[in-house]
Amino acid sequence: MKEEEQAAKEKEGLRRLPVLPWMRSPIDVALFNDCPLDSVPCLDSRLKEVLQNMGMSTLFPIQVAAWHETIGPGSFERDLCINSPTGSGKTLAYALPIVQALSSHVVRRLRALVVLPTRDLALQVKEVFDLIAPPVGLSVGLAVGQSSIANEISEIIERPNLDMGMCYDPGYSPPELQSAVDILVATPGRLMDHINSTLGFTLEHLCYLVVDETDRLLRESYQSWLPTVLEMSNSKGGQSEFLSLPSTFGSLRTIRKCGVERGFKGKCYPRLVKLILSATLTQDPGKLAQLELHHPLLLTAGQKRYQFPETxxxxxxxxxxxxxxxxxxxxxxxxxxxxxxxxxxxxxxxxxxxxxxxxxxxxxxxxxxxxxxxxxxxxxxxxxxxxxxxxxxxxxxxxxxxxxxxxxxxxxxxxxxxxxxxxxxxxxxxxxxxxxxxxxxxxxxxxxxxxxxxxxxxxxxxxxxxxxxxxxxxxxxxxxxxxxxxxxxxxxxxxxxxxxxxxxxxxxxxxxxxxxxxxxxx
Missing domain, CATH: 3.40.50.300 (P-loop containing nucleotide triphosphate hydrolases)
Structure with a gap:
């Protein structure tokens, strides 16, 4: 169905839908000011240098607010929903904290997945990650169907070096295929192709899921990509990767080697952190429920749902x-x-x-x-x-x-x-x-x-x-x-x-x- 018809149905439905409680108390991004890079707390010096080389001297308010709730005091404790005007800097608002968090423990596994509705948008987002991820030792992959699936597999799955002499040993077991990337930027259709057919492709180590242009991605099923991703990432088996330590507040929190997670009430694995973004974020409880959000926090520019850039x-x-x-x-x-x-x-x-x-x-x-x-x-x-x-x-x-x-x-x-x-x-x-x-x-x-x-x-x-x-x-x-x-x-x-x-x-x-x-x- 055409996007306009879907939008009309959504508009009509919202007249009868209640507003979710967590959406009634958003954090107004306007309360934050541009922050000079020298004043951004805990910012990795390598990332600071990269941003300066990109011509940046400050972070925009949406980026400051997101940093505060991820790397700052928020410590990725809640899932973030960002509703901010186009051009306000949303891509870097999630890319920068994710790269910073993953860089604290570099191990080559697919730990962050960014899903976008179109190839062109995915290519653009990958360009941002390509600028900031390699300097801290992280690798970024792309799965959008721009090239053949065989070419994509060669880029995102690591080929083991086989010892041909050992191959003739009856007891020899070839090494398992592993991810060649830490971060994958993908469109839903090609993501499902890899999930269904690519040997070695797994989401069991996934720490972060970004759903960019959320309202459009939730409007169409795209081969049921979302429930598939959530199911695969929730069935993690690598308990050896996690460490439980008492927090300074006396409660038990779970710490992954690549970052910090809190408040999982004795679960053997941390939750999947989700970052949800759109300039026109849906308020439909039914659609948002698909995301299985954990104590979501809404960041928005002003109290109005629809915002124009001030300029x-x-x-x-x-x-x-x-x-x-x-x-x-x-x-x-x-x-x-x-x-x-x-x-x-x-x-x-x-x-x-x-x-x-x-x-x-x-x-x-x-x-x-x-x-x-x-x-x-x-x-x-x-x-x-x-x-x-x-x-x-x-x-x-x-x-x-x-x-x-x-x-x-x-x-x-x-x-x-x-x-x-x-x-x-x-x-x-x-x-x-x-x-x-x-x-x-x-x-x-x-x-x-x-x-x-x-x-x-x-x-x-x-x-x-x-x-x-x-x-x-x-x-x-x-x-x-x-x-x-x-x-x-x-x-x-x-x-x-x-x-x-x-x-x-x-x-x-x-x-x-x-x-x-x-x-x-x-």
Whole structure:
């Protein structure tokens, strides 16, 4: 079912659902200030050096709050649920404490698992771990289906060195396969592939589970990955890895060699620590119950469920009927080549809008498409060019709305109005990240204004001024707009003989997409 339909059902259901008690008393991240690296308690000197080399001099409030509840006095005693605006630094908020905790006892076993809903997001998160984990002796793996499963296995499972002479000994027993990584970043589908078929892959040593973009991961079952992971990690058999010591408070706490756990009432193994994150964290008790959270603690930016970054400026641009592409072109011209993402409501709209924009020969912008219909290698290449600045404008489906971090994105344009506040927040979150300023401009028809303002009001954004676009800039595009539409129509006609039979439409290549039509110019 489409994400929008699921969000509508969730919205309707929340009207009747009680708020869980632990969600009524969150810790407000706004109470924390940026903390200079020199003042972060217990921060490993190697990690401090890595962060400085990354250009960081302080931790953001969400990172400080998470550190306080993990490495600080909280000591991973409770599971953390983090509900914070996009771009606030959530990835490092969990990556840094996990790496610090695991580095205290380096033993090559899979001890931390980070699960994300998409390949692109997983690749991005792995890049963060790749920067901070190796300097403290930790290895990071990736399981997303970007390469063959055989290649992934060779990266995440250690191949033992066999003594060929010993192999002929009747009593010889080959060494067991073991993990080659301490931390694995994975998508649910490929994770289940390894669980079901990869020899030597085990979660019995798992200490930390991160569920990033939780609301989306809980919305779909993804082959029942979550109950499988919880069952495998709860059936730990390696009791020799654990040590029980009396705490300073006189109660019994369990200490794993790679970190500290408390309050497990005589259990022979520590619990699996869970860190749950989203910019739009669900409040549905039924969904949250799947996570089996241990005395959860909610960290949130303010008391509102939906939050915009403080540095985000929201605008609306009301368009005349059947003139929206012309307004978009004029808007892109007015932005002067700033790095911009244009969001549409569907894969087909993404393809045909990008095609139309590239028929404006005088636009002098490098405009590329980014959608789920493209191969991973194509998307990765496009994203790399966008990051470098070789591409100024990405036309994207919602494949890029969640979690993607591209430095220097100044503008987000909603070509199609987002149907729900969640969609708006995740789209707008591609700009105004890490304290930088950014704009989110939504193109609207006159009849959409009332609904749009109602959507924004759910996050306290009732005020949304009109974007100042001179009418003269639109008039100058009349001839070019007519020409671009004619070229698009020619492309449609030439594309018709290449279309496949209806029963094969799911496998259509992007270049043969049936979406090349002019009906989207409403």
């Amino acid at each position: 985000l400026q929201s605008y609306m641009l009301v368009c005349r009927p059947r003139q929206k592409p012309k307004y978009l072109v004029a808007l892109l011209q007015s932005l002067g080549g700033e790095k911009t993402i244009v969001f549409t409501s569907s894969l087909e709209s993404t393809h045909r809008l990008c095609a139309l924009l590239n028929f404006f020969t005088d636009l002098q912008l490098n405009i590329k498409e980014y959608s789920g219909l493209q191969r991973q290698s194509v998307r990765s290449k496009t994203l790399k060019a966008f990051r470098k600045g070789d591409v100024q404008v990405l036309v994207s489906s919602d494949a890029m709305t969640r979690g993607m971090d591209v430095e220097g994105v100044k503008n987000v344009i909603n070509y199609d109005m987002p149907p729900y506040i969640k969609t708006y927040i995740h789209r707008a979150g591609r700009t105004a990240r890490a304290g930088q300023t950014g704009r989110c401009i939504t193109l609207l028809q006159l009849g959409e204004m009332k609904r749009f303002k109602k959507i924004l009001s759910k996050a306290g954004g009732e005020s949304c001024p009109a974007y100042p676009l001179p009418s003269s800039s639109l008039e100058l595009l009349d001839t070019a707009y007519t020409s671009a539409l004619e070229k698009l129509q020619e492309a449609v006609e030439s594309d018709k003989p290449k279309k496949r039979k209806i029963g094969q439409t799911k496998s259509l290549k992007l270049s043969n997409s049936p979406g090349l039509s002019t009906g989207f110019v409403r």
